[in-house]
Every structure is written in C-alpha cells, then in structure tokens.
Amino acid sequence: MSFDLVLFGGTGDLAWRKLLPALFQAFRHGSLPPQGRIIGVARDALSDGDYRALIARRFADVEGEKRPSDEEFERFAALLQYQRMDLSQPEDYALLARRLHERHADTVVMYLATAPALFTTVCEQLGAAGLATPATRVVLEKPLGHDLASNRAINAAVRSVFDERQIFRIDHYLGKPSVQNLLALRFGNALFEPLWRRETVASIEITMAEQLGVEQRGAFYDQTGALRDMVQNHALQLLCAIAMEPPINAHADAIRDEKLKVLRSLSTWTPATLLRDVVRGQYSTGTTACEGVRAYADEDGVAPGSTTETFVALRTEIANWRWAGVPFYIRTGKRLAAREAHIAINFRPTPHAIYRTPLGAANRLVIHLQPRDGLALHLFAAGQEKRGMRISEAQALAPVQLDLDFDQRFGSQRVGAYERLLLDVIAGRLNLFVRADEQEAAWHWVEPIMQAWAEQDARGEGPRPYAAGSWGPSAASALVAREGHTWMEEC
Template sequence: MSFDLVLFGGTGDLAWRKLLPALLQAHRHGSLPAGGRIVGVARDDLSDAQYRDLIRSRFEGVEGDKQPSEDEFARFAELLHYQRMDLTQPADYQRLKDRLAERNADVVVMYLATAPQLFTVACEQLGAAGLATPHTRVVLEKPLGHDLQSNRAINAAVRGVWGERQIFRIDHYLGKPSVQNLLALRFGNALFEPWWRRETIASIEITIAERLGVEKRGAFYDQTGALRDMVQNHALQLLCAIAMEPPINAHADAIRDEKLKVLRSLVPWTDAALAQNVVRGQYGAGQLAGEPVRAYRAEDGVAPDSHTETFVALRAGIANWRWAGVPFYIRTGKRLAAHEAHIAIHLRPTPHPIYPTPLVCGTNRLVIHLQPRDGLALHLLAAASETRGVRALAEAPSLTPVQLDLDFQQRFGAERVGAYERLLLDVIAGRLNLFVRADEQEAAWRWVEPIMQHWDAQNARGEGPRPYAAGTWGPGAASALVARDANTWLEEC
C-alpha cells in the first residue's frame, strides 16, 4: 500500500521531538508500509536536501538504540520531502495538490501538527483545493480548542470536509504500551473482573508528574495551563480506560461508546465541590537534582503576573452502580519531584482481619506504571519468616508488605513500539481504536469547563493558584484533598 504523509508543521517542535523520530523507528522496525513518502510542510524556505539535513541533525548526540546508523538514516531520508506553504494562501494548497498528484498514493494522511487556531483554515482550504478525497485522512493534535465552544467549532469545520471515520483525533497516551496493557489486563483476564468495582476498590489515583518546566513553550503554555494540557485529554482518557464497562468487542466504536458513558457519568461540579475538591498550583523557584530552577513567572514567554496553573489535583466521582462512592484522584503538574506517571488502585481492607497488619496505607493495591517505567506491581501481605526463637502455635504470624512485579520492558524487550509510532501506523492503516471521537471530546470539555469558570472568578477576585516550590510534589492542599478521605498519594505511603 502506497501512502503520502503530509506533515503540516514539519519543522515544528512536535515533528522534531516526536513524529519524525517515531516514523524513523517504524522504518527501522520494518513496519512502515513500503511505497511511502513523508512531505514536511512549513513556511521555511528549504529544499528537500536541506530538510533531510535538518532532520538528520535531530539525531546528533542521541545515545543508545534510538541513534540510527548512517545507512539506516540514508534509507529513511529517501522518504523525506519538503513543501514550503503558507496555510492561509489558497495557491499553496494547489501546489501541494499538484505534488501529491505525481504519485496518486493509495492513502494520503494530512497531519496537522500546527497551532490549533490553524486547524479550521487548513481544513477549509484542503477541502476547497479538492484535497479531501475518500482516501484522505486527517490527524488533529491536541488541544482541540480551548473550551467547549471552540472545540465544537473546530469539529464542525473538520466534519464539513471529512467524514467521522476519516478524522483521527490523537491523544498519544492512548498509544502507550502500558495503556494498551491496562485494557488487556482488564478485558483479557478473568482474574480481575470480579473485584473491579466499588465493593472491592476503595480509591483510584491517576498521577502524571513532570520534572520539566515549560522549556521553550512558555508562550503556548501560558495560554493553556495544566487543566487543558493534561487533564481534559490524557488524564480523563486514562480514567475512562480504568472505569469503562467491557465493550461488546474490540472495534473502535464499541470501545469509544463505553468511554463516552464514563465521561457522561462523571459527577457534575457544584460550587461547593469546586471549592473543596479542586486544587490548582503554580511552581516557584526551587531546586531539582541539586540545581536551582526559576519560578514559572520568570520563564520566557510567561506573563510576570500570570495566573496560569502548572499543577492540578482534583477529586472526581462516577455516578453509576460500579463506581458509586469511589473517589478518583487526578494529579498532574510541572517541576515536580519526579518524572513519573502511574495509576494506583487501592483495595479495601479485609472485612474481618485475623492477623496483625502493618500500618501501610493501601496495604493491598495494584499500581500500573506508565512512565518512565512500563509495568505493574501487585502489593500484597505475606507472613513474615521467623528467625528469632519459636513462636507460640496459638499466636498469629505477623504480616509484611510484599509485591509481585512485572516489568514489561524486561519481559517484552526494549524494542517495543512507542506511542507515536503505534498511532502513526494505525492512521496509515485506518484503525480508529486508539483515537478520540468528537462526542468524547465534547463530554470531557463539558465536565472541565466549570473548573475553568471557577478559576476565572477567583482570578477576578485576585485569588491566584497556590504556590509550590519546584522539586516538591505540589501545594500542601493536594495532600489535604486526599487526607479528608483518610487517603494519601502513592509516594506518601
């Protein structure tokens, strides 16, 4: 199958850091279909050769198995081409159409790795130029809008050009091997289904922590914030994977139907719940790995009086029979103490304990590690071996925490398919299972929008985000949030 992948924003940060390295890995693995062509599109004035040199420089200094050999990159470079375009100029779309007509590939993928405000004009111009054909697919990067209204406007413009089955709204967390294993864990093993419910599970924690700050994305991030950047998409998609009912099959719409039910079942916000169950923070100066780091407001591109949140912690609930009364804690932030993402499922204690148990929070829990480690650990209690004297037969043995640990990288090898590699291959093949449907996005925006409105009202009163020092786990109010339910975050156990 021949394909053309047109990468709008072909010299941008996302293409540089994620997309082109993922395509190179797919080519190295032999999974990229033969007869392909990658056309980078941007406003820079480059030739094909200059574009190839630019992408080659991306891998200078890369260590380990991510570093391609000269021969490997030379073969990959044969796929790389470049087209200078101004996305607001209709004549440039006609030139792109002429270039694509040279091959008439079986599949054409339009990947919009651009600023979201360009999605509408790009789609409308692609349609006007006759580039939205039945064998064309469009990929939309997050964030898709900045609120419910803008999300609906973008989706309406895109659906005016393409059918829903041609639209691939990407969330790279859904392509992570660990998230795929979460679905396999739930729906491929009979062991877990009987206790995957409120009667057995006491609480669930989703943490996505980053040690990095905003880096070179200060201007973008200051208009976005952690809620839009991480919670509305990544965190809620993880929540759906944990909480959804078993789909009738593994087809795309069956899975997405069940995720939508979860989003629609989230307990809606009230003023009292917003005040008590949502914490926002912003990092100040601090230290990471012994090195001083500057405050968020001192970052390039950030307003010196910014109220943009770099940290969010919240308590959510799901109003259905499976999850009624189970708190779901979501936490994400920048400049935190670790680079780590995990899902911790804390089980209820035994109804009638007959052994003395150690004072360990969430004594029985399942922890699904997403990054940097990829695996899962089941935390249990076992009888401690006795090495000092003989115990009375009538005395119950003491228990000690133990864990069953599975490291997916060790089990399956380091050359596993990465998130973007998997998703790009799925786009080319036309598989929609790991992509987000429009009604899912709308439901997610509808749930988070009251939080944004609550913060706007706080800002108007001069109440900004809570400060926290870089290198910590965020504001102290985040610990108080879970402590009200007699719970703790995983690192506090």
C-alpha cells in the same frame, strides 16, 4: 500499500522531536509500508535535499539504540520530500494537489502538527483544493480548542470537509504500551474483573508528574495550563480506560461508546465541590534538590502576575452502579519531585482482620506508565518466623510485591506511542483515537473548573504556590487525607 504522509509543520518541534523519529523507527522495524512518501510542509524555502540535511542534523541528537546509522538514515531519507507552503494561500494547496496527484497513493495522511488556530483554515483549503478525497485522513494534534465552544467550532469546521471516520484526533498517551496493557489486563483476563468495582476498590489514583518546568514553551503554556494540557485529555482518557464497562467487541466505536458513558457519568461540579475537591498550584523557587530553579512567574514567555496553574489535584466520582462512592483522584504538575506516571487501584481491607498488617498499608495494583512500564501488585505475606519470636509477632504480616517489568519481559524494542499511532492512521484503525463527542464531554466537565478559577482570580485568589522539587501544595495531601487515603509516595 502506497501512502503519502503530508506533515504540516514539518520543520517544527513536534515533527523532528517525535513524529519523524517515530516514522524512522517504523521504517527500521519494517512496519512502515514500503511504497511510502513523507512530505514536510512549512514556510521555509528549502529543497528536498535541504530538508533531508535538516532532519539529519536533528537526528544526530538522538541517543542510544534509537540513533540511526548513516546507512539507515540514507535509506529513510529517500522517503523524505519537502514543499514550501503559506497555509493561507490557495495556490500553494493547488501545488500540493498537483504533487500528490502524480501517483495517486492508496492512502493520504494530512498530519496537522500546527497551532490549533490553523486547523480550520487548513481543512477548508484542503477541501477547496480537492484534497479531501475518500483516501484522505486528517490527524489533529491537541489541544483541540481552549474551551467547549472553540472545540465545537473546530470539530464542526473539520467535519464540514471530512467524515468522522477520516478524522484522527491524537492523544499520544493512548498509544503507550502500558495503556494497551491496561486494556488487556482488564478485558483479556478473568482474574481482576470480579474485583473491579465499588465493593472491593477503596480509591483510584491517577498521577502524571513531571520534573521539568515549561522549558522553552512558556508563552504557549501560559495560555494553556495544566488543566487544559493534561487533565482534559490525557488524565480523563486514562480514567475512562480504568472505569469503562467491557465493550461488546474491540471495534473503535464500541470502545469509544463505553468511554463516552464514563465521561457523561462523572459527578457534576457544584460551588461546594469546586472549592473542596480541586487544588490549583503554581511552582515557586526550588527546594534544596532544585536550587537555582526559577519560579514559574520568572520563566521566559510568562506574563507578569500570571495565574496559570502548573499543578492540579482533584477528586471526582463516577455516578453509576459499578463505581458509585469510589473516589477517583487525579494529580498532574510540573517541577514535581519525580518524573512519574502511574495508576494505583487501592483495594479495601479484609472485612475481618485476623492478622496484623502495617499501619496504612493496603493491597494495591499499580500500573506504571513512565518512566518504567509495568505492573506491581502489593500483597501481604507471613514473615519468616524466628526462634524466640512472640506469638503476636508471628501473626503479623509483611508487605510483599509482585513486579512485572514489560520492557524486560518483552524487550526494549517495543513499539513507541507515536510509532503505533502513526501506523494506525496509515492503516485506518481508529481504536486509539478520540471521537468528537468524547472531547466535547471532557470539555463540558472541566469548564466549571475554569470558570471557578476565573472568579477566584477576579477576587485575587490565585493558585497555591509550591516549591519546585516537591509534590505540590500541601492542600493536595489534605484532599486525599480527609477520607483516610494517601498519594502513593506517601504510603
């Protein structure tokens, strides 16, 4: 199968840091169809050779086994071409069309690694240039809009040119091997299904923590914030994977139909729950472990007096028969104590305790997403009895852990998130991509939070400060503690 992949934003940060390394790994693994061509598009005046040299310099920063040898890169570079384009000029699209029509590839992928404000313009120009053919697929990076209205406007504009089956809205979390294993855990094994419900689950925690701050993205992040950047997309997609009903089959729309039901079942926000169940934070100067770290307000590109949140913790419920009454806690933030992403399913205690268990301990299934990829099942077992031990001590249980590290089990050369997603785009598989109605349902759910924060800002009630290197504002611990729960690191 032949393919052309046109990479709009071909000299940008996302292209050289994520997309081109992922395409190289697919090439190295033999997964990339051999009759392929990758065309970088940007405003810079570069030749094909200049572009290859630019990417070679970028690849020199890659560390470890993922760094290509000179011979490997030379073979990969043969796929790379470049075209200078002004994305607002129709004549530049005509030149691109002429280049693509040279060989009529079986599949043409238009990857829009640009600012979302350009999505509408690019898609309209592609349509006008005759480049929106049945063989064309368009990939849209997040964020797709900044609220529900802008999301609907972008989707409407894109759908005026492309059919829904041609639109691949990418969320790289869905390509992570650990998320694929989450779906396999749920729907490929009979062991957990009887336990996956309100009668046995006490609470569910989704944590996505970063140690880094905004780095060089201050201006972008100040217009986005943690709610738009992480909760509206990544966190809610993980929640859907945890809470969805088994689909009737593994086809894309069957899976996405079930995810949509979850999003539409999320508890509706009220003024009381917005005040009680949502914590907004912004990092200040660091703890001892983060001495010298600047506060968010002092980062380059951040507006003076900014109230943009760098931390969100919230509690919600799913109003259906399987999950009614079970609290779902979501937490994400920058400059936290560790780089850690996980989902913790906390089970209810036994109905009648005949053994003593450690205070606050519980059976728990933890799905680790990063930096490690695996599963840990927390159980209790009888400790080894010793001579002279009192009867009460012999009846006490000790926590034990069954740990599965997927990298050790399956090897370190597993397919990365962007590699998997790019190969799925080329193959036309939509399972791991987000449908328009999913996105709209997610925006509809987070919009009351944004509106409540705007009202708080008008009253001078900004985000709660937290020290860089901590786990966020103390109010986040209080959020879960009032129902007798704790975040996983507090157990």
